[in-house]
Amino acid sequence: MTMTLDSGNHDLVGLPLWSTSNFNDKYVQRPLSVGTGAFSKVYLGSDIAKSAKVAIKVIDRSTLFDEEEKRLVAEIEILGELSHANIITIHDAYCEAESYRIILEYMNGGDLLGIIEKENSLDERNARDICYSLVSAITHLHTHSIAHRDIKPENILVSSSGDDLVVKLGDFGFSKKEITPNCLVTLCGTPSYAAPEVLTGRPYGVKCDLWSAGVLAFVLMGGYQPFHGGKNEDEIKNLIVKGDFNFDVKYWSHISDAAKDFIEDLLIVDPDDRAEAEDLMSHSWFSEDNLLSTVPSDSPKPVFFMIGSQRSGSNWLRTMLDQREDLVGPHPPHVMREFMPLISKFGDLSQEENFNILVDHVCTFVERNQVPWNDKYGLPITFCRQKVCDQAKASCERIKLQEQGDLDNELYLLSIFDSLMDFFADANGKELWMCKSMGMSAYHTSLLKFYGQRRLRYIYLVRDPRDVAMSFMNTPVGDKHYYAIVKKWAKLQEQAIAILESTPDIIFNIKYEELLENKEDVISCIYDFIGDRRFGGVKRQASVMSIAPVAASVNQAKRGGESFKAHTLSQH
Template sequence: MGGTSSKPVEQAGVAGRSRAITGGGGGQKGKQGLHKLPADTVKAHPEDYEVLEAALAKLLIFNRLDPQLQRRIVQEMYERKVGAGEILMKEGDTGLAASELFVVKSGKFEVLQRRQGQNVRVNMKERCDCFGEISLMYDSPRSATVAATTDAVVWVLDRAVFRYFVREIQETQVSQIELFLNSVPILSPLTKEERMRIVDALEEATYPAGTKVIVEGEGGDLFYIIKDGEAIVYVDTPQGQRKVNHLFKADFFGERALLSAEPRMATVEAYTKLVCLTLRRDTFTEILGPLEKLMTREKSPQVVAQKMAKLQPRGSHVHRPLAEVLIKRRKKGRQGDTWELVRARGHLDEVQELRKGGTKLVELDGQTKDANTLVLTEGPVLGGGAFSRVSIVAEESTGRTYALKRMRKSAVVQCPEHVYCEQAITKNVAHPFCIRQYASFQDKYHLYFLFDLMPGGDLMDVLVAEASVIKHRVPQGGWQVGCLAPKVKMLQGMSEDLARFYIASIVLTLDYLHINHIVYRDLKPENVFIDSQGFTKLGDFGFAKVLENGNRTYTFCGTPGYVAPENVLAHGYNYSVDWWGLGVLMYVLLTGRQPFSTPKTEDPMVVMRRIVDENYQIKYPPYLSPQAKDLIARLLERKPAKRIGMLNGRAHDVMNHKWFEGLNWAELEARRVTPPRKPKDSDSAKRLKELVDVERKTGGKVPKESAEELQDCEMVFADF
């Protein structure tokens, strides 16, 4: 665990450590994760689709699916030959042997069950009969043995395939409808849960071209979202009807009907065949209550309090007793080094859990401390930034080492929301590539977090160690190609294989955070740490934020050079900024430079102007692979809606990119791969020496807060 530094953006030819700024207060990973079929596998033929759909329609789990989804699933079924006398499935089988459903294409099967020690035939299966339905739901032991009585062929449907497509299609459809609802201002007071309830209540209606869906002046109780087709909007004028709008898919109309039966303000006519999702006012009221009350509720003090409460972690410290923390810290003085004891109070649930069975009473200052007292001995500095410093600490009862992040209260009192978000988020994240928080506490002047210790430094340390100046042939004219082109010196970052490992780990991390409604907002090499094995862990969640109900945030924060255009322009943003940050990070790791730093400038505003300028072309070194350049370009798409990671497949689109071809995402997330690079002691040696030198020079210089400032800090962080 470390902090950020305020060094220049470019230093010694390698992208330097950048200072962050703020403007104010499980499952399968993509289709490639599916079981690969043998090369000679025969999939169901198109002429078989209707037969299969009819056969599967008998099954409860299948017949309620959308017809398009049914067709997509049967397209993935394949044939398996079964010889006469061969056992297709065996009673009691579990795991992979119990993960498939079968439909008989030809031949006959007998179904046998063990009864009083004997196999008894209980049924026969012939063409179009199905068996094994429960295997599509979960891993359950086979309830019978099925054996072929003749040479036979079955169609096979694998659970992973079935669940993959059911989830993919349903998530796509629900997300699309939810997105439509998010665009309706009158529904803005609704929570995500409430919007999802509306999704379930929507009904589909179809109107032929030329049909007047609503008529100006008439009453109505229906709200419409266009699912497919086009519509024309007219209003009556003294000169006759006048066209005022042309509506397309995802547009909506009639939303005022959810409030009252007031007369329609315009006529809407189907321009083509029009398919709409509709919601009646009485249905809305039935499932959520009157919309007027929901709109009023949004502004009430109770709702504001509820929103603040959502920032509290599970098992919030509000309900936890405070515990004593003692920090033994070496103090520099004219007479030599001495030890000072800092007393703090805090919440120690996680660290106390780790100490169970291994705690012991600690002798300190001639007194025996209770086993619940946390005693930490502070060691070397690991990192430092504008608001914080990070050092190694040892927990005395167990000897385990951690990273201790310390923040001066007076330095962060103007933006406490960042501190509380970091506290809540790092306590609750549970991903192998995220740093974990074990405790949080405070003394009179400081706030503290106890984190995982990351001895391998950060990605900037790795980049500095791996970057090199190379000679690469660059054509200077039309005739100078290949071996005739002169060699030009240029900076190269780490290898693409090494960068691929790190970037893939971060993709999995972002996917996890976004699924949990967390936008990170400060992705850069200095915030990606390396553990003792060589795996990454994302840390420093000071700018992370929970986005609930599909909300957007407008706070400008991040690091110049890494911020996205929508952040710079204050257009409002969500998870899109993290994918942009990933594109910048990937460019930096591969080239040793930032993508918007040419021509070189020390002015962050120049960099940000380039970021939003669509005419500014990013220059790619010639040694980058086409796949790498393509992925970076798609991540650095200036329009958030078109940016990879924000498209229909979200993170899966990134995972499926050719640059990651051959990567086993499931194994990576399970940490079952061998990291391509082990941490080296020399990686962060230079940086640590610089930090120690800074500490030695400034260690005694601390701000002198007034009594009023200290009281203000105490009030703001009373619930920390």
């Protein structure tokens, strides 16, 4: 049985929900699943007549209770009412003996969270375009008195064609009609995106979606949740209920006031004071003139440099940090130290031929490093010269626009170093990298110019010079004379202290004695400094039908208990 929806007419009034056409006459379902939900799997398929790809959502009927089936039918009915460029289109719905099959528009780019996980955060221009599309979709919903009730990155589907990115709102499993003002009472959605009125159990209306859109806008540009830092879920809930958030200057200094104003207009605790979705369409942020900068944006991912003391303390710390699933720290390539004394021999680096020669020399130097660089399969890395060149040149062009002038050789070389580190991280399936060359603090001015305070981070290991000297003198390599070791140590401290005094927000101090006394606490503090921003600081979260603390949810996780709760709550 099938429900057929013409793309130009989504009015289901008077039409039977299910009809009897044959699925196999119209569609081909491929065997490979491209997505999995709590009760469903999504398969790639094709429309035979149109030779077009479709997404086929298959729900096993044996896993559903009566109330869940009612919610599924309600979701299909609501999708059938909607026709909007930024809302996923439903084509057909089949009710079969063992399963439901819902035929949806195919989006080839996954979901928005996948992009956030990869990029950590988006530049303001892209975030603004996504938010405009989302507000447009919400406006359409609210015009039909429909609340989505679960707006989050996982439910924003993405399709790309060339440089164009299209986003569409999907997953209407919690959507509901607001028949009379503030008639909704079900505690549902995803806790970190849920509005205060939902979390506190007050009757609410469609404006709950606008709060969720505000959280999503914050996540897109900040790369982390606006309400964070609490020790447990109750503390985070209190922050949400109070609307207690701020724009950390480390991550928001490059974002326009108009963007922040947009978020503040949405994250208003009292829904009566929140703007209407339709009014937001004309918000000043969506004007082309309100972006803070027209300079091409750099990657938002932070980069980390270990500075200060050397040998056993730093080696242990390096090993511990290498355990992070998102962070990689190769053996120091010493690119800057080895090539800066020779850089003038490569001529004018603004000339493409000279720059390409330098790239090849640096790549060869690192490939022949004393400690080889391997990929995640343990194979030696061979750099793609063209890829390294393209990324380094793009970085140089960005800095030129930013500085409005020619670059010095140090920045040209740094662009190559940065490209190699990114190449290594990608080859090892990592998101972030750390340079463990203590001497990089000598290039702080150029590092700050290249990465900016938004990205640049230092971990400064403070250690008694006598311990450092003994550590060096007891190893088969390195300096052996006490004076030479201490002199080198003093120079490193001088550079580190200068950074600490000029830009204290980007440096984290670790005392070697504290490291020895309580390694767990120290590593925990370092992880806090590296931040919840790993993988965007935005974890994939399940939607729930009654927002409760994790412990309570675990205790009530048996299937029957959840069904009873759903039956009770879904009445509204």
